[in-house]
Amino acid sequence: MKLIFAGTPEFAAQALDAIIAAGHQVTLVLTQPDRPAGRGMSLQPSPAKQRALAAGIEVFQPLSLKAAEAQARVAAAVADGAAVMVVAAYGLILPQAVLDLPRFGCINIHASLLPRWRGAAPIQRALEAGDAETGVCIMQMEAGLDTGPVLLAGALPIAAEDNAASLHDKLAELGARLCVEALAALPLPATAQPEAGVTYAHKIDKAEALVDWRRPALALDRHVRAFNPFPGAQARFAGQTVKLWRARPVAGDGAPGTVLAVDREQVVIACGEGALAVSELQKAGGKRLPVREFLAGHPLKAGDAFEVPAE
Structure with missing residues (x-):
């Protein structure tokens, strides 16, 4: 299908690779603006932007999606046939006006077993807490922070030697696979997250x-x-x-x-x-x-x- 992708770091880039390899037509990639990095602090494109440009996909880097012109750009992609927006570690809040645009809405690849570790740093928080397992949820996005119903989920054990880098790589691979499975099966039944067991993975300070x-x-x-x-x-x-x-x-x-x-x-x-x-x-x-x-x-x-x- 035609779709929009929104993501920034390597976690997102791996999902984008898998979506393209599965034959879907990504008509627009949203990603964070280029940031200074490295010893020279020169502007560096995000991993998702690099993958998009290599695949010849148009890239859009708004500072916010609240502005009317940014929403109009997304609406144009939907009008061109994009049926869903896939979001993975994008880093910007999606206002309700954007969530409502695609026919299948916006689905998020979240690196935890929701409702545990909603928020920005689920991989680090699961390790720090000593969790025995974690996983990935493909979630229907709504206005709340990672509160939407789950469409598909997969779990994996946390090994005694895992660190944030190794666990990230395992979850990125799992998330990419589950996202492709979800796209092939849309529309999927949505399971509301339980009220019990909610924890928040606050950003690393x-x-x-x-x-x-x-x-x-x-x-x-x-x-x-x-x-x-x-x-x-x-x-x-x-x-x-x-x-x-x-x-x-x-x-x-x-x-x-x-x-x-x-x-x-x-x-x-x-x-x-x-x-x-x-x-x-x-x-x-x-x-x-x-x-x-x-x-x-x-x-x-x-x-x-x-x-x-x-x-």
């Missing part, structure tokens, strides 16, 4: 990244994995910020933040319960390094102590 060594090692393991690759779990040592990229909970006992043991493979740091064995670190302005390379320039020894944040 960089201030959350700071490691509090008074927490249990199990919780800090999830913290490190949830904030990899963004913004990176941050610890303070001798007045410097050190990012922790890879760690695992181990047995250990000591004052929170105290280095219990150091070898070429790991630095073991005491937590409120147990200890965290860190195997990949990064000093501010440096590269991510395995412990043996990090120690060559930044010696750590048993008895040293990472800072514990003020309560």
